[in-house]
Amino acid sequence: MHFCPYCHGYEVRDSALGVIGGEDRAFSLRQAQLIRQWSDDVVFFPHRIDLEAQEREQLVARGVRIVDGEVTRIVSDETGVRGVELAEGPMIRRAALFVGPRFVPSDELLTALGCELNDEGWVATDRTGRTSIDGVWAPGNVVDHTAQLINAAAAGSAAAIALNNHYLVAADVEKALNGHTEPAPAN
Ligand SMILES: Cc1cc2nc3c(=O)[nH]c(=O)nc-3n(C[C@H](O)[C@H](O)[C@H](O)COP(=O)(O)OP(=O)(O)OC[C@H]3O[C@@H](n4cnc5c(N)ncnc54)[C@H](O)[C@@H]3O)c2cc1C
Incomplete structure (x- = not known):
């Protein structure tokens, strides 16, 4: 699981990427567009984000596939991420996943x-x-x-x-x- 497109994007470029919506809605939506710069095959899982029409349109316009539904599990094995399971439907295969972090200073x-x-x-x-x-x-x-x-x-x-x-x-x-x-x- 990755957080930063600048730190990890290059290594997973051009592969099947996924972005899971986190607590920070604006961050997650931007992250999906940032990850799109690294691959033509990006799936955005809004998870608990209820997308507005304009947000959906911006993602679709950039060729980001949206898969609605609650994410219940990240499937992985010794080689890394295999895909995402949702409350309903089949596992969506992905080679790497990104999620928006919550920044907490050790202060x-x-x-x-x-x-x-x-x-x-x-x-x-x-x-x-x-x-x-x-x-x-x-x-x-x-x-x-x-x-x-x-x-x-x-x-x-x-x-x-x-x-x-x-x-x-x-x-x-x-x-x-x-x-x-x-x-x-x-x-
Ligand atoms: C997963 C991940 C991947 C990243 N990849 C990249 C990358 O590819 N390129 C890049 O440029 N940046 C990357 N970063 C960001 C990079 O790690 C930070 O920019 C950098 O580490 C910040 O340095 P720092 O010294 O400010 O903090 P830190 O590196 O976090 O150092 C702070 C240190 O202080 C210690 N500490 C905290 N509180 C106390 C205390 N009370 N007493 C004693 N010690 C304490 C901590 O244990 C830690 O060792 C990545 C970050 C993460 C989380």
């Missing part, structure tokens, strides 16, 4: 420290990853579920530079001053 440490949250309920940061708590930076997926590896690594780099600029340089100077006995020469 217990940050919330326990009292970091402020943004409107979406994720820890709020500035563009360097700086949180509302002095000295605490949070880069990557813990604050941004859209970050791919390269973005998360770049955010980590920006946070490290900001930390060094804001704290570590000053700490070096303070430490040096504490052990410094001679006054600075006057100009």
Whole structure:
């Protein structure tokens, strides 16, 4: 079972693909269109999504087959996904399946420290990853579920530079001053 067309689409391109409707309706519908970019053979299983006429038309226009009904089981074996079983009807054979995830940040440490949250309920940061708590930076997926590896690594780099600029340089100077006995020469 896959989640991301950018992470896994290429590997399953041009095969019989399926997209199962998840809790986030808009995400699921977009995901079906994204997966369609990887294969001409895509089935969308709305599952518990009651498609509106326009949504149905957009899928059909792109050649996405819609199979209504509640998904009851993903059939798989040691080679991977074999297909999808619905409450009624035969198994629909598929080589790979995608489903919309629910993004949940592992931010217990940050919330326990009292970091402020943004409107979406994720820890709020500035563009360097700086949180509302002095000295605490949070880069990557813990604050941004859209970050791919390269973005998360770049955010980590920006946070490290900001930390060094804001704290570590000053700490070096303070430490040096504490052990410094001679006054600075006057100009
Ligand atoms: C199934 C899947 C496939 C993916 N494929 C791709 C891909 O092909 N290409 C791509 O670019 N991106 C891919 N991604 C996204 C990629 O994994 C992320 O962009 C990246 O891992 C984010 O890095 P991060 O350091 O922010 O978070 P993470 O990699 O999640 O690292 C956070 C770490 O912190 C640890 N941690 C959490 N809480 C605590 C705590 N309280 N104390 C100590 N440690 C803690 C966690 O255990 C984890 O090891 C994929 C993601 C998933 C889920």
